[in-house]
Amino acid sequence: MSNLNPNRAWLFFFGIWALLLTGMFDSWLQSPGLKQWYKVKTSLQARRQEIDEVEARSNMLQQIAVQLDSNPIAQEREIRKVLGFLGDKEVVFDFVP
Numbered sequence: 001m002s003n004l005n006p007n008r009a010w011l012f013f014f015g016i017w018a019l020l021l022t023g024m025f026d027s028w029l030q031s032p033g034l035k036q037w038y039k040v041k042t043s044l045q046a047r048r049q050e051i052d053e054v055e056a057r058s059n060m061l062q063q064i065a066v067q068l069d070s071n072p073i074a075q076e077r078e079i080r081k082v083l084g085f086l087g088d089k090e091v092v093f094d095f096v097p
Contacts, residue, residue, distance in 0.1 A: 022035075
C-alpha cells in the first residue's frame, strides 16, 4: 500500500490549514491568523471605548449648550469664567425667584 492515501492527504491538508489559522507563520506568509484576529478585536474594543467617551462628552456639551440657551444664571457664570471675573473656587449664586 502507498503511504499517501486520501485520508492522510486530507489530514495533512487540514493540519497545514490549522497551522496557517494560528498565525504562527504570519511573519513569512502573511496569513490571516488568530493573532491578527486578536489584534483587530483589541483595536475594535479600543475604538468602541473612544466612541463611548466622545459620545459622553458630546452629551455633556449639548447639556451645557441647552443651559446656556435657556438659563441666564448659566450664561452669567460662563461669561464671568471666559472674561476672567470668576475665580477658580468661586461659584455664582442667584437668589432671585
